[in-house]
Amino acid sequence: MYERIKGFRDFYPAEMSPHRETIDTIESVAARYGFREIATPALEHAELWTDKSGDDIVDELYAFEDKGGRHVTMTPELTPTVARMVVAKGQELSKPIKWRSTRPFWRYEQVQQGRFREFYQTNVDVFGASAPEADAEVLAFAADALVELGLDAEDFDFRVSHRDILGGLLDSFDRDVDTEAAIRAVDKREKVEPAEYYGMLENAGLTYDEAREFDDLLDVDDRQELVEFAGTDRVRDAVENLDAVLDAAEDFGAREYCTVALDTARGLDYYTGIVFECFDTTGEVGRSVFGGGRYDDLIEDFGGQPTPAVGVALGVMNSTLPLLLQRAGVWPEEALSTDYYVLTVGDTRAEASDIARELRSRGHVVETDVADRGFGSQLGYADGVNAETVVVVGERDLSNGEVTVKDMTSGDETTAPFDSFLDEADRPTYDDFA
Numbered sequence: 001m002y003e004r005i006k007g008f009r010d011f012y013p014a015e016m017s018p019h020r021e022t023i024d025t026i027e028s029v030a031a032r033y034g035f036r037e038i039a040t041p042a043l044e045h046a047e048l049w050t051d052k053s054g055d056d057i058v059d060e061l062y063a064f065e066d067k068g069g070r071h072v073t074m075t076p077e078l079t080p081t082v083a084r085m086v087v088a089k090g091q092e093l094s095k096p097i098k099w100r101s102t103r104p105f106w107r108y109e110q111v112q113q114g115r116f117r118e119f120y121q122t123n124v125d126v127f128g129a130s131a132p133e134a135d136a137e138v139l140a141f142a143a144d145a146l147v148e149l150g151l152d153a154e155d156f157d158f159r160v161s162h163r164d165i166l167g168g169l170l171d172s173f174d175r176d177v178d179t180e181a182a183i184r185a186v187d188k189r190e191k192v193e194p195a196e197y198y199g200m201l202e203n204a205g206l207t208y209d210e211a212r213e214f215d216d217l218l219d220v221d222d223r224q225e226l227v228e229f230a231g232t233d234r235v236r237d238a239v240e241n242l243d244a245v246l247d248a249a250e251d252f253g254a255r256e257y258c259t260v261a262l263d264t265a266r267g268l269d270y271y272t273g274i275v276f277e278c279f280d281t282t283g284e285v286g287r288s289v290f291g292g293g294r295y296d297d298l299i300e301d302f303g304g305q306p307t308p309a310v311g312v313a314l315g316v317m318n319s320t321l322p323l324l325l326q327r328a329g330v331w332p333e334e335a336l337s338t339d340y341y342v343l344t345v346g347d348t349r350a351e352a353s354d355i356a357r358e359l360r361s362r363g364h365v366v367e368t369d370v371a372d373r374g375f376g377s378q379l380g381y382a383d384g385v386n387a388e389t390v391v392v393v394g395e396r397d398l399s400n401g402e403v404t405v406k407d408m409t410s411g412d413e414t415t416a417p418f419d420s421f422l423d424e425a426d427r428p429t430y431d432d433f434a
Helices: 012-030 049-055 055-060 081-093 132-148 163-171 177-186 193-201 208-217 223-230 233-252 320-327 348-361 375-384 395-399
Strands: 043-045 062-065 069-076 096-104 119-125 154-164 258-260 274-280 288-295 307-319 338-345 366-368 389-392 402-407 415-416
Touching: 012 096, 012 119, 012 132, 012 320, 043 049, 043 081, 043 307, 049 055, 049 069, 049 081, 049 366, 055 132, 081 119, 081 307, 119 132, 119 163, 132 154, 132 233, 132 274, 132 288, 132 307, 154 163, 154 233, 163 208, 163 223, 163 233, 177 193, 193 208, 223 233, 233 258, 233 274, 274 320, 307 320, 338 348, 338 395, 348 366, 375 389, 389 395, 395 402
Parallel strands: 154 258, 338 366, 338 389
Antiparallel strands: 043 069, 062 069, 096 119, 119 307, 154 274, 274 288, 288 307, 389 402, 402 415
16 A cells, blocks of 8 residues: 655545635735735756855755756745746746735755645735835735634734844954854854854854843844944844835834844845744744745846835645634634535436536536435435535425425425525525425
8 A cells, every 4th residue: 555755735625614714714815905826846956056155055945857858846835936027038028026926835844843845825026116015015914814714913923123233243353153053043143052052143144242142132122222232233224114114014013023123134045134933822823834035135036127016925734824723713613614405306307407506607516426326325425514504405396396405504405496495595404495
């Protein structure tokens, strides 16, 4: 018997149902914000990632040489792909460009709670807008999506930071600091032991005492103290930008979900400005639920014109967002849902099919017999797919010009005129004829 590969999952219909509802909700919110759907390939040139992050990242990719001798990888995340797409047609696209997509990604990493080797994300990005309103809109979309999924401010928190504040503070030390390495260390601040964390900062170029001093700055509440400490335009401008984004988030209805947390760094090197991560406020889901931020240099790095960009990616399957929804008690029910089962008895296929087709044309989920089963087997199947209403189309009933309408929750049933059954209501049920 063949077994599933480690890090991958099967989703049977009842398990898939809440994921589909989650995806539909998030995509619906994104569509209302004007984010247009795109589709992207599963396979990309590995250089999209290795050129920016180094060859060591190959260990985290499903990368291989294809039959054409190309070094390719299963796509581990979307940002480089959409950057490539913008470069390809950037001059033809009206800006700001607002895109969304939901699709699977693949990373070869350690399997743990909420982290699989195949996972699905809904990605939302804005290209061509540098104003604080663009960052705030991404935050507002993410907040609205979570609220529509049933969460509130007691359930989640956006920890917001700014990469230029971190980089500017590091530049203020009289050292040749590897800024990207130091920021990657900050990203691991809560994930490793203090000794290892300070060691990473030392390896990036700070002394131990400077590493402690820098770390203390991350907990400063008064951002003007950071400006005064650094004494540079870079930090001042970054603080002003952070404040402007938070002010816009207030107007857009997302400020209540935001907490300034300078130790939020995001590990990927292409982030340039505002960054944020969503966390479970109770701590029960211990890892970041999702994150996003600004990456203004990536389009130019890929050969395009300078184009500011900001985005967010919400994990919708094999990720921590479902864990948060389950913890908060708002995960959709894992069950099949069927509006009608049209049950045939005798030679009534034509009449039953007429009813089924009309109900489907009204947008209802309708099943009917395709296995030539008897009455009891059909009724048992209808119960198994959680049919709300069973319409029995039998030879005896039809001879009287009727069908039988059964409410599957109560077990009550009654008859209804065959000719006018579909005229009583858009969604006729037992109650319409009882």
